[in-house]
Amino acid sequence: MRILPLLLFPFIELWLMIEVGDEVGALAVIFWLVAMIVIGVNLLRYLGAASMLKAAQGARTGELPGVAIAEGLFKAIGAILLIIPGFISDALALICFIPWFRRLLIKRWVAKMTVRAAGFASQQSPFGRDPFNQGFGAGNVYDHDGSAHTDADSQRGGVLIEQEKSQSRDSSSPSDANKP
Template sequence: MPLIILSLFIGLPLIELYFLIQVGDEIGALPTIALSILTAIIGTWLVRLQGFGLLMRVREVMDRGEVPALEMLDGALILVAGLFLLLPGFLTDGLGFLLLVPPFRRWMVSRFVRVVPAQGHPGQPAGQGPRVIEGDYRRED
């Protein structure tokens, strides 16, 4: 695992540099820089819009008395998208814009998290009503 992370930290900037040089060779240095700045500006704007939408969804979930766990994972992916979009380079911009697509984010979350509906009280359909966490407690004064 450390070897994979090390190769990403070394390989990703080299790939980004290669693409920047190739694009700069085709369209020129100043348009390449302008394009990189433009993607950062557009990406920041999109991240901000999706972040506010996420805050509204978190508020709705919390108003229903549920834990916004999936929304928090969605927010983490939006944060990663923002980081990718601020980094100079076209590969990271592509990954950042891809993470801003909600169906792709849902697919990413579903790859790592298994959602199990909450069990209700006996006779109550699963997934309806408050979530109950059973356990023992002791009050210490």
């Protein structure tokens, strides 16, 4: 059902152009469409360079370029909507160029992407293993000083590590540390 409005969009645009053309004249509609195409192409050309420069300047100052890139993306979508002939697409393009509305759209888009990313991170692999957990942390970790001797532990199937104690630890005892 989501594809139905996209399929109807060109027919609605054409119907609206015919209705407006009946009221104001066909020449005015053609002039409007050509003007919007020229403005859209020039905006797309200008905004591409401007958004990349703004993102680069933000990166130099230590800001994350994500917001600048997202704003540039929405402006580019607005320019593309201006290039598409029709009055509805021009109205949607105008919405993309209004700063407070663009920020609202970006905020909602980022929130939606965050929820999707969190949902993706909590999913397990269809193969039964979590692809991001490679088994690290499954076991015990022991800290030791000195050299270690390893022997295969036949009962548990693991590796037994024996530690040689150094002289400094053998000579001192906890009761000696409390004496002055």
